[in-house]
Amino acid sequence: MEGVVDGSGAQLVVAELVRVQGLLRQLEAHLSAPCSVELCRGLVAQIVALTDRSIGIATRSFSSASGGGAHFADTAPPMPALTSCTPSPLSDGSDHQPFRTTNAKKRKTTARWTSQVRVSAAGGAEGPADDGHSWRKYGQKDILGAKHPRGYYRCTHRNTQGCTATKQVQRTDDDASLFDVVYHGEHTCRPGAASAAAAKRPHAQTLLQSLSASLTVNTDTNTPLTPENRAPAPPLQQQQQQQSVSASPVASDSYGLGGAGYGDWRCCDGDLQEVVSALATVTSAPDHAAMDAADFMSYCFDFDPAVYGGIVGTPSFFL
DNA sequence: GTAATTTGACCCAG
DNA sequence: CTGGGTCAAATTAC
DSSP, rough: EEEEOOHHHHHHHHHHHHHHHHHHHHHHHHHOOOOOOOHHHHHHHHHHEEEHHHHHHHHHHHHHHHTTTOOOOOOOOSSSSSOOOOOOOOGGGGGGGGOOOOOOOOSSSSSOOEEEEEEBSSSSSSBBOOOOEEEEEEEEEETTTSSOOOOEEEEETTTHHOOOOOOEEEEEESSSSSEEEESSSOOOOOOGGHHHHHHHTTHHHHHHHHHHHHEETTTTTTTTTOOOOTTTOOHHHHHHHHHHTTTHHHHHHOHHHHHHHOOSEEEEEEEEEEEEHHHHHHHOOOTGSSSSSHHHHHHHHHHHHHHHSSSSSEEEEEO
């Protein structure tokens, strides 16, 4: 197993996780003694922000280590709690060319495919988990050969801020609790300050999922399913993925790794997936402040103090 | 009253 | 001609 990513990125992620650990310990201390709810909320906010940064660092590390493109795996198996990017009904012949460049009056010409993920329903079965953005449904179509209709959404801020991001959501045929979500374009809107971080990195959970999926190990060969040995995707599709990532805010913000290439950060995919899962959970936990410290850490990190003596410590996947 | 959703029609690529 | 994506009027929700 050798998901190889950038070494400096690894150091940054470790540093961020250590800070998260410190904040969690503070939170634990505060929760075990009378304290201000606002203080705890502030700590949670810092934890979320740091986690978000870690996600961004890890994402870019993997992107650079894999040739500059984020890989939205087409063959990764499903994972608990996380979405998986699986062969989808969306990926039929027509969807291999989702970005037609036309001058069609009614068709988007600027939208680019950002990601294609499979997500589980949030709580109920009405729709996939909130991805941090506000969407407005503008259409629904029955798709040939699919059991469920496809919903079309655009960013709520399209009219006010000209944000061109769109997404398509379709319940999977085989599991009604799963949704295939295809994102087009980048968010150019500027939501309120409360969600500024999310705006800066609009699909943190999506990217995490993609990151995790991209490092899924083929258990038969014990070889990571990198783009090189994964079943070949349509060339156009790969090209589009790379284009969308290279132009994304994620790839250009201040935490960038300056084009660093392969490093010596070797990842055990199982551990990585745990970390990714934990990070994704932290950023999507419904009410961090409502949990007590033990529940919070258990929920987010499957943390057992008796075993680990720490929340994160030095992640075991940094070998 | 405003915003969001629904839904049939329209448009275009293949 | 067909299927997918979008529009926009009507409807519904807040």
